[in-house]
Amino acid sequence: MALIVQKYGGTSVGTTDRIKNVARRVAKWKAQGHDVVVVVSAMSGETNRLIGLAKDIQDYPDPRELDVIISTGEQVTIGLLAMALKNIGVDAKSYCGWQVKVTTDDAHTKARIQSIDEDAMRADLTAGRVVIVAGFQGVDENGNITTLGRGGSDTSAVALAAALKADECQIYTDVDGVYTTDPRVVPEARRLKTITFEEMLEMASLGSKVLQIRSVEFAGKYKVRLRVLSSFRGGG
Numbered sequence: 001m002a003l004i005v006q007k008y009g010g011t012s013v014g015t016t017d018r019i020k021n022v023a024r025r026v027a028k029w030k031a032q033g034h035d036v037v038v039v040v041s042a043m044s045g046e047t048n049r050l051i052g053l054a055k056d057i058q059d060y061p062d063p064r065e066l067d068v069i070i071s072t073g074e075q076v077t078i079g080l081l082a083m084a085l086k087n088i089g090v091d092a093k094s095y096c097g098w099q100v101k102v103t104t105d106d107a108h109t110k111a112r113i114q115s116i117d118e119d120a121m122r123a124d125l126t127a128g129r130v131v132i133v134a135g136f137q138g139v140d141e142n143g144n145i146t147t148l149g150r151g152g153s154d155t156s157a158v159a160l161a162a163a164l165k166a167d168e169c170q171i172y173t174d175v176d177g178v179y180t181t182d183p184r185v186v187p188e189a190r191r192l193k194t195i196t197f198e199e200m201l202e203m204a205s206l207g208s209k210v211l212q213i214r215s216v217e218f219a220g221k222y223k224v225r226l227r228v229l230s231s232f233r234g235g236g
């Protein structure tokens, strides 16, 4: 039995049918006897839509209020996934960042995680529940909601895996692994079996968005075993 942190990105939770698929995949890992903590992004397009609303009101949105707005996408998907799991007989509980709690600095829209309280999650895992955490968000020491920068759910997942000393952090997305270069742009790109943290860091710094750069830094620092997998294929 292992403790696994799984992260599902925007396209993987882009429709309610896809969320039901995610629930089935999570249920499979749980049925194999593993403890599972799931981190989800907002439905694809939602964070952009929310930023658009804010910019309709203010050309340069107030950073604190922008975080209040753009953190809501993930609040929707954690609730939907918890319901989808309960529907198929798996006990689950959703957490916003502030409920966990994931404490960050106060740099709105690009906050850094400082600490994670694991007590509530541990209690749920011990009680046999799947824990579902909203990616991309945290709370500063004054109780303000913060977000971690675009693509920040990757960093939420790796940070949770480090805090919980998870056996593995699985990043489920719309490609089936890390390639030599973006496979959507270069069809000849080759899938890499393994990649060092340093190589991955270089790739992320060159603009590859398959993993947010901070998540790679975190994984290297805390030696988190990280795998990129497709949420649209069988297996995994």
Ligand code: ADP
Pocket (backbone or CB within 6 Å): 008, 009, 010, 011, 012, 041, 151, 172, 173, 174, 175, 177, 178, 179, 180, 181, 182, 183, 184, 185, 203, 208, 209, 210, 211
């Ligand atoms: P998610 O919403 O799941 O976080 P992203 O869109 O942020 O997904 O990241 C996945 C995308 O990253 C892929 O669709 C792919 O186009 C792109 N990508 C860029 N560079 C690479 C690479 N080297 N290997 C795999 N995917 C890459």
Ligand code: ASP
Pocket (backbone or CB within 6 Å): 009, 010, 041, 042, 047, 048, 073, 135, 136, 149, 150, 151, 152, 153, 154
């Ligand atoms: N929803 C956020 C974004 O679109 C975070 C993420 O998807 O990782 O950037």
Ligand code: MG
Pocket (backbone or CB within 6 Å): 009, 151, 154, 209, 210, 211, 212
């Ligand atoms: Mg991403």
